[in-house]
Amino acid sequence: MKAVVAGWGMAKFGRRRATLRDLMSEALKSLFENTPNLSRDDVEGLVVSSNAPERSGQTNLASLASELINLENLKYITRTEIACASGHAAIRAAWFAISAGMIDSAIVLGVEKMWLPYPEAMLITDMEREWDFPQFWYGRAPSGFALCAQEHMKRYGTTREQLAMISVKNHGNALLNPYSQELRRRPKSVEDVLNSRPVSSPFNLYDCSARVDGASALLIVGEDVAKSYTDVPVYLLGSGQKAIGLSLSVMKSYADWHHLKAAALDAYRMAKIEPRDIDVAEVHDCFTIAEIIEYEELGFCKKGEGGRLVEEGQTFIDGDIPVNPRGGLIGCGHPVGATGVAQVVEILQQLRCEAGKRQIDGCEIGLAHTQGGIATTQSILILGVSVK
Amino acid sequence: MKAVVAGWGMAKFGRRRATLRDLMSEALKSLFENTPNLSRDDVEGLVVSSNAPERSGQTNLASLASELINLENLKYITRTEIACASGHAAIRAAWFAISAGMIDSAIVLGVEKMWLPYPEAMLITDMEREWDFPQFWYGRAPSGFALCAQEHMKRYGTTREQLAMISVKNHGNALLNPYSQELRRRPKSVEDVLNSRPVSSPFNLYDCSARVDGASALLIVGEDVAKSYTDVPVYLLGSGQKAIGLSLSVMKSYADWHHLKAAALDAYRMAKIEPRDIDVAEVHDCFTIAEIIEYEELGFCKKGEGGRLVEEGQTFIDGDIPVNPRGGLIGCGHPVGATGVAQVVEILQQLRCEAGKRQIDGCEIGLAHTQGGIATTQSILILGVSVK
Numbered sequence: 161m162k163a164v165v166a167g168w169g170m171a172k173f174g175r176r177r178a179t180l181r182d183l184m185s186e187a188l189k190s191l192f193e194n195t196p197n198l199s200r201d202d203v204e205g206l207v208v209s210s211n212a213p214e215r216s217g218q219t220n221l222a223s224l225a226s227e228l229i230n231l232e233n234l235k236y237i238t239r240t241e242i243a244c245a246s247g248h249a250a251i252r253a254a255w256f257a258i259s260a261g262m263i264d265s266a267i268v269l270g271v272e273k274m275w276l277p278y279p280e281a282m283l284i285t286d287m288e289r290e291w292d293f294p295q296f297w298y299g300r301a302p303s304g305f306a307l308c309a310q311e312h313m314k315r316y317g318t319t320r321e322q323l324a325m326i327s328v329k330n331h332g333n334a335l336l337n338p339y340s341q342e343l344r345r346r347p348k349s350v351e352d353v354l355n356s357r358p359v360s361s362p363f364n365l366y367d368c369s370a371r372v373d374g375a376s377a378l379l380i381v382g383e384d385v386a387k388s389y390t391d392v393p394v395y396l397l398g399s400g401q402k403a404i405g406l407s408l409s410v411m412k413s414y415a416d417w418h419h420l421k422a423a424a425l426d427a428y429r430m431a432k433i434e435p436r437d438i439d440v441a442e443v444h445d446c447f448t449i450a451e452i453i454e455y456e457e458l459g460f461c462k463k464g465e466g467g468r469l470v471e472e473g474q475t476f477i478d479g480d481i482p483v484n485p486r487g488g489l490i491g492c493g494h495p496v497g498a499t500g501v502a503q504v505v506e507i508l509q510q511l512r513c514e515a516g517k518r519q520i521d522g523c524e525i526g527l528a529h530t531q532g533g534i535a536t537t538q539s540i541l542i543l544g545v546s547v548k
Numbered sequence: 549m550k551a552v553v554a555g556w557g558m559a560k561f562g563r564r565r566a567t568l569r570d571l572m573s574e575a576l577k578s579l580f581e582n583t584p585n586l587s588r589d590d591v592e593g594l595v596v597s598s599n600a601p602e603r604s605g606q607t608n609l610a611s612l613a614s615e616l617i618n619l620e621n622l623k624y625i626t627r628t629e630i631a632c633a634s635g636h637a638a639i640r641a642a643w644f645a646i647s648a649g650m651i652d653s654a655i656v657l658g659v660e661k662m663w664l665p666y667p668e669a670m671l672i673t674d675m676e677r678e679w680d681f682p683q684f685w686y687g688r689a690p691s692g693f694a695l696c697a698q699e700h701m702k703r704y705g706t707t708r709e710q711l712a713m714i715s716v717k718n719h720g721n722a723l724l725n726p727y728s729q730e731l732r733r734r735p736k737s738v739e740d741v742l743n744s745r746p747v748s749s750p751f752n753l754y755d756c757s758a759r760v761d762g763a764s765a766l767l768i769v770g771e772d773v774a775k776s777y778t779d780v781p782v783y784l785l786g787s788g789q790k791a792i793g794l795s796l797s798v799m800k801s802y803a804d805w806h807h808l809k810a811a812a813l814d815a816y817r818m819a820k821i822e823p824r825d826i827d828v829a830e831v832h833d834c835f836t837i838a839e840i841i842e843y844e845e846l847g848f849c850k851k852g853e854g855g856r857l858v859e860e861g862q863t864f865i866d867g868d869i870p871v872n873p874r875g876g877l878i879g880c881g882h883p884v885g886a887t888g889v890a891q892v893v894e895i896l897q898q899l900r901c902e903a904g905k906r907q908i909d910g911c912e913i914g915l916a917h918t919q920g921g922i923a924t925t926q927s928i929l930i931l932g933v934s935v936k
Contacts, residue, residue, distance in 0.1 A: 179678065206791070214602035217681075220631035220674035220794060223925045227676075227793030235814065237791045237925070238637035241627040243608035249626035253641050260647035262787070286608035290567060293605075399650070403594070403625045405615030406608060426623065537611045537625070 162547060163255045164386035164393040167195035167379030168505040173493045174341040175275045176373040180213050180221065184271050185228050187375035187498075191267065195379055197388050200229055205236040205257055205266025205380075209250035210497035211243055215281035216273050225269055236263050243286035243532030244444065246270070247376075247500020248401070248539040254380045255396050265381040270501030274371040274494075286496075286533060288407040298408055301446065302360040302368055304534035307408075309362050309449035312415040315464070318452060320362055322467030324353035326448040327366045327490055329476055334487025336517040339502070341372050341493035367448040372493030376502040392512045397525075398431030398542035400424055408534050420457040420531070420538040427527075427540040428459075435459030438481065438542075439523040440510045442503035444530045445488040451475075454529055455483070458540075477520060485510065485518045500539070503528040507543050550935060551643045552774035552781040555583035555767030556893040561881045562729040563663045564761040568601050568609065572659050573616050575763035575886075579655065583767055585776050588617055593624040593645055593654025593768075597638035598885035599631055603669035604661050613657055624651050631674035631920030632832065634658070635764075635888020636789070636927040642768045643784050653769040658889030662759040662882075674884075674921060676795040686796055689834065690748040690756055692922035695796075697750050697837035700803040703852070706840060708750055710855030712741035714836040715754045715878055717864055722875025724905040727890070729760050729881035755836040760881030764890040780900045785913075786819030786930035788812055796922050808845040808919070808926040815928040816847075821913060823847030826869065826930075828898045828908050830891035831917040833876040839863075842917055843871070846928075865908060873898065873906045888927070891916040895931050 169191025171183050178186070192198055208222040218224065222239040236257050240249035247270045254266035285293045292299035298307060312318045328347055334340035347353045347366045356365040379389060386393045400423035404410050412418070428434060435458060443458070445451035452466035460481050461469045469475055475483040486492060486506035489499060507526035509515040525544040531537060557579025559571050566574070580586055596610040606612065610627040624645050628637035635658045642654035673681045680687035686695055700706050715735055722728035735741045735754045744753040767777060774781045788811035792798050800806070816822060823846060831846070833839035840854035848869050849857045857863055863871040874880060874894035877887060895914035897903040913932040919925055 181678065212602055212607045214600055214607070214672045216677065217671050217673060218677040219600045219602070219629060219672055220920055220925075222630045223791050223794040223921050224676065226791040226925075227795060227798060230793070231791075234791055235789055236640065237630060237789060238634075238641065239629040240641075241607060241629060242610050242625060246626075252624065253626065253628075253644070256641075256648040256650055257644045259650070260644040262644055262647070283605050284602045284607055285605060288612065289604065289606040290569065401623055401625060403611050403614040403619075403622055405618070406611040407615060410615060532608055533611050537608075537614075 161259055161261055162383040163258045163380055163396045164383055165378055165396065165504060165508050165543060166381045166386050166389040167191055167198060168508050169194060169377035170339040170505060171375035172339050173372050173374035173495055178373060180216055180218060180271060180273050181224065183273065183373060183375040184225050184269060187269060187377040188229055191377040191379060195389055198379060200231055201233055202265055203231050203267055204233055204263035205254050206231060206234055207250040207254045207266055207268050208239040209246040209270040209501055210239060210272055211241055211246050211286060212284050215276055215284055242537060244496050245500060245530045245532040245537050245539040246497045248530050248541055251504060251541060252399060258380060258382050264385055268378045268380060268501055270498035271375040272495035272497040273373050275373050292408050302363055304408055305447040305449055306360040306363055308414040308453065312449055312453060315415050318467035321350050322471050323362065323367060323448040324350040325470045326445060326451045327353045329470065330445060330484050330488040330491040333477060333485050333518065334491025337487045337492060340487045340491055341370065363447060369446050369489035369494040372495050374495030374498040376498045376505055378501055378504055392545060394508050394511045394543050394545055395547050397544045398427040400427030400540040403537040405536050406533050410536055417453055417457050417535055423538045423540050424458050427542050431542040433525060437525050438527050439525050440485060440507065440520050441483045441527040442486055442506050443483055445484060445490050446494060458529065477518060482520050485520060500530040504541065511543060511545050549647055549649055550771040551646045551768055551784045552771055553766055553784065553892060553896050553931060554769045554774050554777040555579055555586060556896050557582060557765035558727040558893060559763035560727050561760050561762035561883055566761060568604055568606055568659060568661050569612065571661065571761060571763040572613050572657060575657060575765040576617055579765040579767060583777055586767060588619055589621055590653055591619050591655055592621055592651035593642055594619060594622055595638040595642045595654055595656050596627045597634040597658040597889055598627060599629055599634050599660060599674060600672050603664055603672055630925060632884050633888060633918045633920040633925050633927040634885045636918050636929055639892060639929060640787060646768060646770050652773055656766045656768060656889055658886035659763040660883035660885040661761050663761050680796050690751055692796055693835040693837055694748040694751055696802040696841065700837060700841060703803050706855035709738050710859050711755060711836040712738040713858045714833060714839045715741045717858065718833060718872050718876040718879040721865060721873050721906065722879025725875050725880060728875045728879055729758065751835060757834050757877035757882040760883050762883030762886040764886045764893055766889055766892055780933060782896050782899045782931050782933055783935050784929065785932045786815040788815030788928040791925040793924050794921050798924055805841055805845050805923055811926045811928050812846050815930050819930040825913050826915045827911040827913050828873060828895065829871045829915040830874055830894050831871055832919045833872060833878050834882060846917065865906060870908050873908060888918040892929065899931060899933050
């Protein structure tokens with residue numbers, strides 16, 4: 161059975177005065193409001209993506225989510241977690257259960273509460289905990305990805321300005337997205353990025369995604385029942401995932417992410433498409449360099465030419481291959497468990513022509529990419545309005 | 549594609565001087581030793597079950613697990629979590645991915661580090677965190693299940709001695725299991741249980757499962773490749789899961805777990821069997837009362853007669869319907885994420901006639917049951933040596 165993404169819900173991202181329960185309720189309410197024919201009795205699966213609700217003291221979050229909507233006919237329920245790639249893992253779990261004929265429908269719910277009043281919460285890490293995290297600054301995300309940036313700049317001549325352009329583009333796109341974090345200040349130019357506070361060389365503040373709260377939801381159903389919920393069935397066409405470990409020491413190169421390339425090839429092969437067929441992409445821009453390396457490994461340009469791709473404006477909304485029209489992690493903020501699900505919300509809206517001011521013309525195939533750790537775990541999903 | 553459980557690995561349960569990494573390595577090593585034809589290149593999936601590795605500060609545990617065995621051909625990787633039912637969720641995720649044709653094989657790895665030197669770790673709870681946990685003693689597991697015991701005793705006349713017999717049986721069985729916790733002292737009689745330290749009326753110490761460390765692993769593969777790894781293919785035949793929420797207030801009755809009965813019916817229907825076809829069962833005896841209520845809701849006896857079933861000796865290894873020959877949670881200890889996987893290790897050993905001193909004659913069909921929260925989430929798996 162083919163699986164169709166048939167509905168979406170979003171809670172506003174940001175530094176919210178809201179608990180995990182509040183955030184999940186908000187995204188679920190939005191899903192049911194946006195999907196008028198959806199009844200609670202229809203829902204047979206519930207897969208919750210959350211990286212570390214334990215920072216709020218709460219595990220067993222999927223059971224809590226089931227309480228919020230009182231799903232009587234639930235047959236498959238779990239939380240999935242693989243750091244920043246948790247959202248894709250949840251989508252994959254729901255998809256595979258539908259494809260295996262075990263359930264007809266599932267809600268995928270992504271949520272993260274990042275903005276907590278006690279800094280000890282951040283001692284729970286998705287980096288390697290015994291060695292990298294306590295011993296090294298590069299056990300922290302900014303320093304880890306800074307190594308990637310340094311090596312990429314040295315090897316391929318990527319410039320500081322090209323990095324900054326990712327930030328300008330994504331902050332600009334986020335202004336068009338009603339669910340992004342509030343942008344009280346934002347970089348309007350490369351100079352604004354270069355003048356922002358240094359974080360970890362070469363990154364300044366605006367090269368980094370912000371920790372925010374948020375939630376997001378999808379309805380995924382079997383092809384045969386999809387028409388009850390939507391006139392534009394958006395199919396899950398391809399999937400690729402690779403993991404080479406967790407410690408930073410497993411990375412053979414900081415600038416070349418071969419395992420991302422391999423995951424992308426798996427996804428393209430499964431979807432029976434080529435990179436040039438992609439009309440819109442949401443990629444994991446936790447830091448500006450990440451988006452540039454992803455352009456290359458995903459095949460949007462040749463290796464080493466990612467910086468030029470953004471410099472030429474090709475990944476802006478009006479470019480040849482728009483990337484992160486939603487605003488990405490840098491523009492929207494990064495509530496870890498919610499991010500991967502929110503990416504697919506954006507792809508769904510683009511493919512249904514419901515993206516408002518962010519709408520890209522003629523979208524038929526979209527790609528979403530997330531990663532976990534310092535790029536050690538890679539995940540790709542491909543969606544399309546028709547099956548090849 | 550039907551899925552076959554084709555290999556097992558275990559780490560010793562107990563208060564271990566071992567980290568999450570150590571425990572996972574031990575179970576994986578055991579799996580590869582017990583499955584001689586298994587090569588790392590064969591493994592396409594890795595699903596890790598762990599309730600709260602965040603107590604050790606570590607999330608993204610599935611990526612760490614992938615590092616331990618350097619799986620080059622991994623295509624599907626995630627952690628699953630739904631409190632004490634996490635292990636079954638991992639088995640289900642691997643099974644469904646295989647059935648959907650996405651992967652041919654997966655390692656399922658359950659692990660928990662419970663024995664930590666700082667009590668703050670236990671502020672991370674799988675009970676409802678905002679209301680039940682801080683406000684009420686019944687937000688703790690012993691008090692919550694004590695309510696179940698009190699109501700069951702009042703309504704059905706279950707006796708204190710019948711509860712104690714569960715403890716005597718499971719502690720006795722655990723003595724025959726080389727992977728159970730070390731039992732320096734154990735109740736040899738009903739009197740020993742009744743004389744142990746009071747915990748939450750009517751429970752004494754020996755009515756409760758102990759928090760221990762542990763890990764467990766399974767190899768699950770598609771039917772067509774199973775013969776490479778095993779001469780006795782053990783099929784995943786049926787699955788049932790229900791969740792009614794997380795707060796204790798969602799329980800309509802403490803003594804009648806209607807949602808467990810409903811989950812069991814789903815599993816029996818899928819496996820095309822009746823309760824009387826079960827030759828061996830591993831059920832979630834977090835507290836003595838739980839096993840008695842489970843007898844009833846799983847259909848091993850009529851409602852209200854669970855106490856009599858154990859009193860008559862029918863659920864002992866030499867009885868009509870042996871339950872928890874492994875020793876259960878009470879005998880083995882309860883490393884949360886590892887428990888559900890370890891149950892299926894036992895069913896596999898019983899069905900393959902590899903259970904040594906615990907072997908039950910003529911096992912063809914086995915059932916495993918876990919639950920999360922105060923019985924609010926229920927999960928059942930049915931396995932068998934032939935497909936009906």
